[in-house]
Amino acid sequence: MIDDFLLRALAAGIGAALAAGPLGCFVVWRRLAYFGDTMAHSALLGLALGFLMNVEPVLGIFAVTVAVAALLLSLERWSTVPTDTLLGILSHGALAMGLVAIGLMSWLRVDLMGVLFGDVLSVSTQDIMLIYAVVAVVLVCLWRIWEPLLATTVSSDLAQAEGLGGRRANLVFTLLLALVIAVAIKVVGVLLITSLLILPAAGARRWATSPEAMVAGAVVIGVFSVVIGMLGSLEFDTPAGPSIVLVAFAVFLIGLPRWPGRLSARE
Amino acid sequence: MLKAAPALLEVSDLTVLRSGRTVLDKISFSLGRGEIMSVIGPNGGGKTTLLRVILGLLIPDSGTAKLTLGTSVGYVPQKLALDNSMPLTPRRFLSLGMKSARGRVTEIAERTGITHLLDQQLTGLSGGETQRVLLARAIMKQPDFLVLDEPTQGMDVAAQSELFRLIGAIREETGAAVIMVSHDLHLVMRGTDRVLCLNGHVCCTGHPAEVERSPSFRALFGRLDEAAVVPYRHDHDHTHDHEHGPDCGHHH
Numbered sequence: 001m002i003d004d005f006l007l008r009a010l011a012a013g014i015g016a017a018l019a020a021g022p023l024g025c026f027v028v029w030r031r032l033a034y035f036g037d038t039m040a041h042s043a044l045l046g047l048a049l050g051f052l053m054n055v056e057p058v059l060g061i062f063a064v065t066v067a068v069a070a071l072l073l074s075l076e077r078w079s080t081v082p083t084d085t086l087l088g089i090l091s092h093g094a095l096a097m098g099l100v101a102i103g104l105m106s107w108l109r110v111d112l113m114g115v116l117f118g119d120v121l122s123v124s125t126q127d128i129m130l131i132y133a134v135v136a137v138v139l140v141c142l143w144r145i146w147e148p149l150l151a152t153t154v155s156s157d158l159a160q161a162e163g164l165g166g167r168r169a170n171l172v173f174t175l176l177l178a179l180v181i182a183v184a185i186k187v188v189g190v191l192l193i194t195s196l197l198i199l200p201a202a203g204a205r206r207w208a209t210s211p212e213a214m215v216a217g218a219v220v221i222g223v224f225s226v227v228i229g230m231l232g233s234l235e236f237d238t239p240a241g242p243s244i245v246l247v248a249f250a251v252f253l254i255g256l257p258r259w260p261g262r263l264s265a266r267e
Numbered sequence: 268m269l270k271a272a273p274a275l276l277e278v279s280d281l282t283v284l285r286s287g288r289t290v291l292d293k294i295s296f297s298l299g300r301g302e303i304m305s306v307i308g309p310n311g312g313g314k315t316t317l318l319r320v321i322l323g324l325l326i327p328d329s330g331t332a333k334l335t336l337g338t339s340v341g342y343v344p345q346k347l348a349l350d351n352s353m354p355l356t357p358r359r360f361l362s363l364g365m366k367s368a369r370g371r372v373t374e375i376a377e378r379t380g381i382t383h384l385l386d387q388q389l390t391g392l393s394g395g396e397t398q399r400v401l402l403a404r405a406i407m408k409q410p411d412f413l414v415l416d417e418p419t420q421g422m423d424v425a426a427q428s429e430l431f432r433l434i435g436a437i438r439e440e441t442g443a444a445v446i447m448v449s450h451d452l453h454l455v456m457r458g459t460d461r462v463l464c465l466n467g468h469v470c471c472t473g474h475p476a477e478v479e480r481s482p483s484f485r486a487l488f489g490r491l492d493e494a495a496v497v498p499y500r501h502d503h504d505h506t507h508d509h510e511h512g513p514d515c516g517h518h519h
Contacts, residue, residue, distance in 0.1 A: 029350055029352055030350070031350060147364045147366070148364055150363060150364070151363045153353070154347070154355065154360065155344060155347055157319075157324055157342070157344050158342055158347075158404075159364065160323065160324055161322040161323070161324060161414070162340060162341070162342060162364070162365075163340070164365075201352075205352050205354065208354040210354055210359060211353065211354060211355060211359075213354065214354055
């Protein structure tokens with residue numbers, strides 16, 4: 001006997017994994033884990049602004065994450081503060097601003113736990129439609145910019161010198177990332193989104209010999225984690241978002257000893 | 268009436284500042300089709316910066332570097348900072364973003380001696396192997412202009428002279444112009460048409476043999492000169508057609 005709410009939750013989770021898999025691979029390849037985290041943390045502020053301006057929360061989140069990404073990229077370019085320091089500052093600055101903003105809006109009742117860690121069991125049919133619309137946009141866009149995006153990921157200098165259109169691909173990629181963050185919040189929450197992006201991708205690395213294989217692996221691991229995590233959360237009465245992340249984490253650990261490359265090869 | 272062919276690359280009054288320091292100071296030169304130019308100079312002399320401006324990766328503070336419109340560019344960067352998490356074979360890398368060149372992978376791999384590496388993982392290759400893969404990619408689409416930033420890094424001596432031979436052959440076939448940064452004076456002197464010695468400003472430029480005799484070159488490379496160039500000068504299986512300056516200390 002499967003309940004309606006569980007089916008909806010599964011549909012939403014699988015959708016999020018479908019979009020997060022390919023994007024997550026790029027996040028890993030380009031060492032953007034903390035960048036994605038910073039964008040996700042700013043989502044809370046977007047949520048608050050969305051309520052304040054009476055627009056759809058998803059739109060508010062999308063707008064603010066894009067703004068934060070733009071701010072990051074320009075600061076990275078023009079300031080002398082080291083990038084990881086910058087990310088740490090903006091990440092927690094944005095999270096604090098979001099929490100304070102929501103606190104100030106005393107008329108608003110927000111389930112903070114749900115926002116931070118996900119509330120997938122409460123998704124509506126409308127949420128699911130939105131998630132799958134985003135999945136479609138992400139997959140179509142990625143397919144179209146695949147080669148230039150991959151080339152600029154391998155070497156941005158090379159791609160730019162050869163005139164392969166890396167800049168446009170980067171812009172589209174950042175927008176897609178913001179889009180996925182905005183809709184995946186329902187599933188795993190602000191604090192766990194990065195893990196939905198990077199864990200399946202990192203887990204798939206062990207088996208992959210081509211970028212495309214790694215993307216396929218990330219999608220499979222992501223979907224698997226969503227299904228097992230959700231069933232487990234129902235069985236053991238644990239929170240759904242963290243349970244999904246835990247399954248992905250376990251898969252990653254299984255592959256870890258076979259992660260390619262020498263440990264001393266890092267510069 | 269014969270008209271001189273327009274230069275492929277025209278650099279004029281190029282100036283780049285970084286943190287108040289002048290990295291490049293009013294650099295001017297031009298490069299014609301089919302010409303091979305080596306850029307030499309001490310560390311911090313602005314060699315890589317010059318290449319980056321030419322490639323459009325860096326915007327100069329003043330001056331211009333104009334590349335003839337429609338020039339296709341092949342680039343060998345100083346190194347490839349590929350993350351270990353990226354599963355990529357040289358086979359895929361060679362034609363990445365260049366679908367039209369896919370059919371040439373086998374041929375190019377053979378020429379650059381990387382056929383046996385094609386299906387390995389790019390992140391597992393040695394420095395010299397990676398350089399060869401980078402060079403292979405740079406010549407995939409038969410560019411009009413090759414830009415090489417220290418292409419011989421990590422290569423053994425045999426591979427280095429093989430590389431220079433290959434660059435010369437490519438120039439013959441396609442008429443590509445080449446600009447490269449190199450530290451190996453021995454190879455530079457033998458394998459290039461023109462040398463640009465860069466130390467913030469252009470300290471000397473011209474045919475290798477001329478540059479070698481210029482006082483500013485000697486001031487910069489005096490010791491290196493003894494170490495790296497002398498053995499070549501003393502190869503006696505060819506004639507020396509350069510003229511000796513009054514301070515020429517060597518004999519044949």
